[in-house]
Amino acid sequence: MKLLVCIKQVPDMESRFKPNGSGTWFDEADLAWRMNEYDEYAVEEAVRLREQLGESAELTVLSIGPDRVVEAIKKALAMGADRAVHIQDPAVADKDPWQIASIIVAHAREQQYDLIFTGMQSQDRGSAQVGVLVAEQLGLSCATTLVGFSYENGIVTAKRELEGGIKGVARLRLPALVTCQLGLNVPRYPTLPNIMKAKKKEIAALPVDGLLAEPAVAVTTSFHPPAKKGGGVVLEGEVGVLVDKVIGILKEKTAILR
Amino acid sequence: MFLELTEEQKLIQETARDFAVNELEPVAAGLDQSDDRTPMLDNLRKLAELGFMGLNVSESYGGSEAGVIAFSVAMTEIARACASTAVTVSVNNMAAEVIQAIGTEEQKRAYIPRICSGEFTAASFCLTETCAGSDPSGMMTQAFDDGDSYVLDGTKLFITSAPYSGIYVVWAVTDKDAPKGKGISCFLVEAGTPGLIVGKEERKMGQHGSATNEVLFQSCRIPKSALMGKLNDGFRTAVAELAGGRIGIGSLGLGVGLAAMDFATRYTTERSQFGQKISSFQAIQWKIADRYTELEASRLLLMQAAWRKENGKSFAKEASMAKMYATESANRACYDAVQMLGGYGYTRDFPVERYARDARITSIYEGTNEIQRVIISREILRNFA
Ligand SMILES: Cc1cc2nc3c(=O)[nH]c(=O)nc-3n(C[C@H](O)[C@H](O)[C@H](O)COP(=O)(O)OP(=O)(O)OC[C@H]3O[C@@H](n4cnc5c(N)ncnc54)[C@H](O)[C@@H]3O)c2cc1C
Numbered sequence: 319m320k321l322l323v324c325i326k327q328v329p330d331m332e333s334r335f336k337p338n339g340s341g342t343w344f345d346e347a348d349l350a351w352r353m354n355e356y357d358e359y360a361v362e363e364a365v366r367l368r369e370q371l372g373e374s375a376e377l378t379v380l381s382i383g384p385d386r387v388v389e390a391i392k393k394a395l396a397m398g399a400d401r402a403v404h405i406q407d408p409a410v411a412d413k414d415p416w417q418i419a420s421i422i423v424a425h426a427r428e429q430q431y432d433l434i435f436t437g438m439q440s441q442d443r444g445s446a447q448v449g450v451l452v453a454e455q456l457g458l459s460c461a462t463t464l465v466g467f468s469y470e471n472g473i474v475t476a477k478r479e480l481e482g483g484i485k486g487v488a489r490l491r492l493p494a495l496v497t498c499q500l501g502l503n504v505p506r507y508p509t510l511p512n513i514m515k516a517k518k519k520e521i522a523a524l525p526v527d528g529l530l531a532e533p534a535v536a537v538t539t540s541f542h543p544p545a546k547k548g549g550g551v552v553l554e555g556e557v558g559v560l561v562d563k564v565i566g567i568l569k570e571k572t573a574i575l576r
Numbered sequence: 577m578f579l580e581l582t583e584e585q586k587l588i589q590e591t592a593r594d595f596a597v598n599e600l601e602p603v604a605a606g607l608d609q610s611d612d613r614t615p616m617l618d619n620l621r622k623l624a625e626l627g628f629m630g631l632n633v634s635e636s637y638g639g640s641e642a643g644v645i646a647f648s649v650a651m652t653e654i655a656r657a658c659a660s661t662a663v664t665v666s667v668n669n670m671a672a673e674v675i676q677a678i679g680t681e682e683q684k685r686a687y688i689p690r691i692c693s694g695e696f697t698a699a700s701f702c703l704t705e706t707c708a709g710s711d712p713s714g715m716m717t718q719a720f721d722d723g724d725s726y727v728l729d730g731t732k733l734f735i736t737s738a739p740y741s742g743i744y745v746v747w748a749v750t751d752k753d754a755p756k757g758k759g760i761s762c763f764l765v766e767a768g769t770p771g772l773i774v775g776k777e778e779r780k781m782g783q784h785g786s787a788t789n790e791v792l793f794q795s796c797r798i799p800k801s802a803l804m805g806k807l808n809d810g811f812r813t814a815v816a817e818l819a820g821g822r823i824g825i826g827s828l829g830l831g832v833g834l835a836a837m838d839f840a841t842r843y844t845t846e847r848s849q850f851g852q853k854i855s856s857f858q859a860i861q862w863k864i865a866d867r868y869t870e871l872e873a874s875r876l877l878l879m880q881a882a883w884r885k886e887n888g889k890s891f892a893k894e895a896s897m898a899k900m901y902a903t904e905s906a907n908r909a910c911y912d913a914v915q916m917l918g919g920y921g922y923t924r925d926f927p928v929e930r931y932a933r934d935a936r937i938t939s940i941y942e943g944t945n946e947i948q949r950v951i952i953s954r955e956i957l958r959n960f961a
Pocket residue numbers: 667700701702703704706708709710711733734735736737780783788937940941942943944945946947950
């Protein structure tokens with residue numbers, strides 16, 4: 319059984335963010351990076367399934383981005399993934415979720431994965447689109463926001479978090495894709511020997527150029543808050559006059575007095 | 577010149593930081609104030625499972641083989657949350673390393689994996705005695721050759737982790753007529769050996785989670801195979817291994833200093849007096865500038881010493897410089913952190929008073945900073961003689 323987990327490297331959320339030069343993203347200089355939190359749940363769940371299935375399964379971890387994402391890839395390898403695909407893209411932040419999904423699909427289509435895990439969303443962009451778009455493009459059955467997962471005999475049982483604290487259960491036949499939510503599991507710490515051994519696992523590096531055919535569908539516009547108009551009215555005059563003016567304003571502009 | 581950690585080192589740092597924040601920090605204040613060490617002993621076991629007890633030990637003995645730089649950054653992260661846990665981890669690593677350095681193959685196979693895996697909660701390094709502190713060559717504990725065994729007699733003092741150690745690395749005099757420092761040998765004594773008695777625990781100023789005890793040897797009989805390294809050559813080993821341990825203690829000091837300054841600095845951006853944040857006062861700003869500069873310099877000295885050790889270069893002088901500078905910077909950082917919090921800094925409602933007490937010992941153990949200066953100046957003067 320071929321398993322894939324897709325991960326993104328995001329800035330440490332404790333960072334101080336500054337807008338970048340083009341004003342469409344944050345400045346990436348001087349940030350500390352780590353694996354997207356939701357992807358850690360995805361990796362943990364995928365590794366547990368890999369352990370459940372034993373040698374009959376192989377778990378690949380995939381990440382798109384510049385060289386720095388190799389650190390996140392190595393963490394997933396240290397947690398228990400077998401091999402990795404690094405799709406090299408220094409300009410990953412300029413791509414919209416549709417393009418990111420298309421890149422994953424371009425790789426995954428020929429690999430014929432049986433089950434794909436992704437995070438529910440990324441902590442920085444938060445679109446929650448990539449997983450479902452991959453499933454849609456590959457024609458996989460799909461369940462989102464998993465807080466429970468089990469697998470037996472070709473069937474995934476997914477406990478999903480719905481709106482308003484309600485949970486739902488979905489059963490999916492393979493091939494399938496699931497997106498993972500907080501509460502699904504507690505990700506393991508990678509052990510130090512495994513961090514060192516991950517060095518020896520294969521990381522296939524693929525340039526993004528050969529994999530991206532789709533144009534962006536998201537429209538990026540840039541706007542600024544309108545210039546601040548006068549900041550309030552100063553009322554003058556005798557107390558009686560002032561009270562009348564205040565009552566007039568409250569009646570006219572607010573719902574307090576009718 | 578390359579000053580960036582490798583990906584593996586960064587991941588180890590991240591793992592140590594995550595573990596420290598999630599598991600160590602929540603119990604650190606409690607460990608400081610109660611006699612119940614259970615939370616620390618539990619965390620030591622988990623740290624062992626993650627591979628933190630043999631960072632610089634070969635994989636074939638159950639170590640992580642991650643190197644000295646990784647050891648240093650891990651120690652700093654652990655100490656940011658809990659200095660007591662950190663010193664235990666440091667001593668365990670030192671014990672595993674000394675066995676790896678001079679033990680026989682049987683000794684390595686018998687003990688290192690049990691330190692690394694956490695089967696032994698801790699390991700102890702027994703050098704100091706009442707009359708032999710800065711000058712350990714003046715030790716009185718003796719090991720008598722009794723045919724097929726040695727018999728240990730004497731008392732060690734200030735032994736970290738003694739009540740929960742599985743294995744004690746013990747130095748004793750084997751030739752009392754030899755010139756000073758030449759007649760000392762090193763032994764491995766298992767916990768539970770008859771005649772090994774863990775004595776009274778010191779009541780200390782800080783690092784309360786970590787036990788510091790007297791260890792008595794009363795006609796303690798150990799097999800001949802317990803000798804580690806060459807007979808009468810043990811003192812040289814002790815000196816060499818302490819140099820490595822100094823990187824650990826310097827890194828520990830750095831962690832405590834950073835914790836204190838990070839807490840205090842954040843506090844000054846929240847506390848107002850005279851109608852403004854106290855961080856707007858230059859007197860506060862200069863403390864921030866001075867202390868962080870020193871901590872950063874400490875980090876670089878530590879990285880240099882660790883890098884030299886990792887790459888097989890001489891590192892004793894650099895380790896002493898790093899230990900001395902980092903632990904003194906840490907003490908200054910803690911002193912100023914208390915000052916920056918004013919009266920609140922002196923109360924137990926805030927962690928900086930604990931940091932200040934925990935940091936205080938770092939300029940004393942693993943060789944006092946006066947002794948570090950003796951070593952540093954001796955190494956330098958040698959080039960001028
Ligand atoms: C919490 C704690 C944990 C410890 N853990 C261990 C352990 O696990 N194993 C172990 O073996 N030991 C341990 N020690 C012992 C520690 O290493 C010694 O306390 C330390 O080496 C200093 O020895 P001393 O206390 O006898 O001080 P002394 O040697 O008596 O020193 C007193 C003062 O004299 C100064 N001095 C001494 N000689 C010189 C000199 N030549 N030049 C200038 N100044 C000098 C010292 O720097 C110091 O300021 C621990 C101590 C403590 C407090």
